[in-house]
Structure formats: C-alpha cells, structure tokens
Amino acid sequence: MRNFICLGIETSCDETAASIVKNGRSILSNIVLSQVDLHKAYGGIVPEIACRAHIETILPVIDQCLRRAKLRLNQLDAIAISYTPGLIGALLVGLSAAKALSFILDKPLIGINHIEAHLYAVYLNYRKVNYPAIGLVASGGHTSIYLVKSPMKYQRLGATIDDAAGEAFDKVAQILGLGYPGGPAIEKKARQGNPVRIRFPRSYLPARLDRSGRSDYSYDFSFSGIKTAVLYYTKGQNASKRSPLKKDISIPDVAAGFQEAVIDTLVEKIMLAASHKRVKSIIIGGGVTCNQRLRTKLRHRIKNTGLKLYLPRRHLCTDNAAMIAGLAYEKWKAKRFDSLLLDAQPTLRVS
Ligand code: KG4
Ligand code: ZN
Numbered sequence: 001m002r003n004f005i006c007l008g009i010e011t012s013c014d015e016t017a018a019s020i021v022k023n024g025r026s027i028l029s030n031i032v033l034s035q036v037d038l039h040k041a042y043g044g045i046v047p048e049i050a051c052r053a054h055i056e057t058i059l060p061v062i063d064q065c066l067r068r069a070k071l072r073l074n075q076l077d078a079i080a081i082s083y084t085p086g087l088i089g090a091l092l093v094g095l096s097a098a099k100a101l102s103f104i105l106d107k108p109l110i111g112i113n114h115i116e117a118h119l120y121a122v123y124l125n126y127r128k129v130n131y132p133a134i135g136l137v138a139s140g141g142h143t144s145i146y147l148v149k150s151p152m153k154y155q156r157l158g159a160t161i162d163d164a165a166g167e168a169f170d171k172v173a174q175i176l177g178l179g180y181p182g183g184p185a186i187e188k189k190a191r192q193g194n195p196v197r198i199r200f201p202r203s204y205l206p207a208r209l210d211r212s213g214r215s216d217y218s219y220d221f222s223f224s225g226i227k228t229a230v231l232y233y234t235k236g237q238n239a240s241k242r243s244p245l246k247k248d249i250s251i252p253d254v255a256a257g258f259q260e261a262v263i264d265t266l267v268e269k270i271m272l273a274a275s276h277k278r279v280k281s282i283i284i285g286g287g288v289t290c291n292q293r294l295r296t297k298l299r300h301r302i303k304n305t306g307l308k309l310y311l312p313r314r315h316l317c318t319d320n321a322a323m324i325a326g327l328a329y330e331k332w333k334a335k336r337f338d339s340l341l342l343d344a345q346p347t348l349r350v351s
Helices: 036-042 047-069 088-105 114-124 165-176 182-190 224-235 251-276 292-302 322-333
Strands: 005-010 015-022 026-034 078-084 109-113 133-138 143-150 153-159 281-285 308-310
Touching: 005 047, 005 088, 005 322, 015 047, 015 322, 026 047, 036 047, 047 088, 078 088, 078 114, 078 322, 088 109, 109 114, 109 322, 114 133, 114 143, 114 281, 114 322, 133 251, 143 251, 153 251, 165 182, 165 224, 165 251, 182 251, 182 292, 224 251, 251 281, 251 292, 281 292, 292 308
Parallel strands: 005 078, 078 109, 133 281, 281 308
Antiparallel strands: 005 015, 015 026, 133 143, 143 153
C-alpha cells in the first residue's frame, strides 16, 4: 500500500495544533501552540478568548507544520480535523480551515472524534496494541472509561457525572493559589508532600441497575465532592474560593493528599473494569495521564496481572494534532471520509 501523508488539525479547546503523520504512525511534524498564558489570569479557559486566538494562529501553525515536515500542501493525501467534542467556536475555526484546504486541494476531509484520538495516541509509540483493552481518557473536559476493541471500535462504560479529573486539579490549584493549569502545578507541589497525611474522600459510586434489573458495576466517576472537601479543609466550613487559607495548612500535603485521592479513584476503576471485562491491556490518554504518580501507580498495579499497559509519551497525552492525523489513517483505510457538510459538535455523541 502506498504511503498516506495526512495533515491533522486540532482546535477543540485552548491549543492550536497541526501535525503531519505518515501511515498513522510516524510523526513528520507536530506543532502545538498553547494559549495557556492568555487564560492564566482567569484561572480557566475563556471560550471567547480561545476562539479569537485560534483565528489568529491557525494559519501560521499550519504553515510551520508544513515547513518542519519539508512538505508542500499538494503532497498531502488528506486533511483530518477534530470536530467533536469541544468548545463550539474553537472547533469551528479548525473545521473551517480544514474544509478550505480539503476543497482547494481536492483531498479527502476526515472528521475525527477528539476522545477516540486520545485513545489512539498510544499508536504513535507502540507498534501493536493487544485488544480488547480498557481505555481511560482523563482531561480537563472529559473523564471516561471505555472498552476498546480496535482503534475505531469502542464502548463507553462510564464517565464523570460532574467535574472532569483535570477540572478538579485546576479548581483545587485555584483554591491553593497554585495557578493554571492546575495539574502540573499540583503534581510539582505534591512531590514535597506526604500523600497519606491527609486522606480526602474517594468517591466510588455504587452499582447501577441495568435495564433488566441486574446490578452492574459503576464505572462512573465523581470529582466535585473532593474539591469541596479540599476547600473546607484548607479554608474552613462555609468558606468561599476567595477566602484565605488557614494558617497551619501544609500546601504540599494537601496537594499530595488530593492527587492521591483522584489517582486512586482512576486506578481502582480501571482495574475493576479490566478484571470484569477480562481485557488484555490498558490504554490511557488525555492531559491528566501525564501525571507521573498515576503512571507509576498503574505500572505497580498491573504487575503479575498479565495485563499490558500502554502509556503514550507525555506530550502526546495533552491535546495535539498528531493523534488526529494518526487516527485518520484508520479511517482512510476503511474509506470513511466526510463531506464539506461536516459540522462541529460541541458535545460527545456516545457510541
Ligand atoms: O487533554 P488536555 O490537554 O486538554 C483537554 O482536552 O482538556 O488536558 C488538560 C488537563 C488540564 O485540566 C490539566 O490541569 C490536566 O489536564 N493536566 C494534569 C497534568 N498535566 C495536565 N493533571 C494532572 N497531572 C498532570 N501532570
Ligand atoms: Zn483532550
């Protein structure tokens, strides 16, 4: 089969990203322009600012991506675009650029589900994945667990019923005055703390009843309670986010205790799903899966289980376009292309 050179574009949230990937595996260039400095002052992403910034940066980012790969536009075989889920205005900027390129170059447009792409990122550093697998996507906007049967075939087992794991990291960092994004800031602070000195609650949601009335394990998550627990612990009952921290608080211990609680919940649910669904491996993706403590704990937990753990490189866990151009290869092989009528979908359609 001849080579497939794909340009991927990703603008679903606060990164403007473009990447060129050959045959779904080898990254020829990978440009990620983070808007983090624009959003820092607000302690979170401001959608309107994100959209405007994407408009300004999308063309220079694509340009730089082509230059790095030493390729011209007419050498591309397809344009892949992350079209769901995400901030509607942000998605539309990338989608419009992708449609324009597809139309002008007369090359196929391939719409990619951002969450599926996070689960694909492992292929950018592993040759083969043993299926079936349990997949965890944990980021600032999503925390879901999947039964993955192939790169394009998966079933959602559960998801957060309130905050995403990354959102909890971001909100707790704000309470502790550690800045934005919260995940890396908390991870850094937690290294100086003791993870068992303060035990924050782990919320393991109870079993659900399925349609036939049988009880099924819950693979759902809930992270909003722990954020309130941290708020009350550090600032007192009835405190607001802006209240001052109590004087005798050890921020490293709070960061370490909080991180431990979130990670324990993620790891326990992954292991529960892996054993009930009798899978061969575990795949993770999304910004939170950069977390070294999570990676170490998972490595430790799978010892002697026979499970294989696939960890994408950290820069491929956070939002990037290499995972978009990579997954497009699978769609291209299956001849699953999209028309110029492809629309941005801010919320995920659960498959
Ligand atoms: O996947 P991503 O780049 O964007 C979204 O799709 O949301 O994930 C960003 C999220 C943020 O909430 C950030 O705080 C979190 O991932 N994050 C981390 C770490 N690095 C990023 N959370 C925990 N530990 C980290 N090292
Ligand atoms: Zn993401």
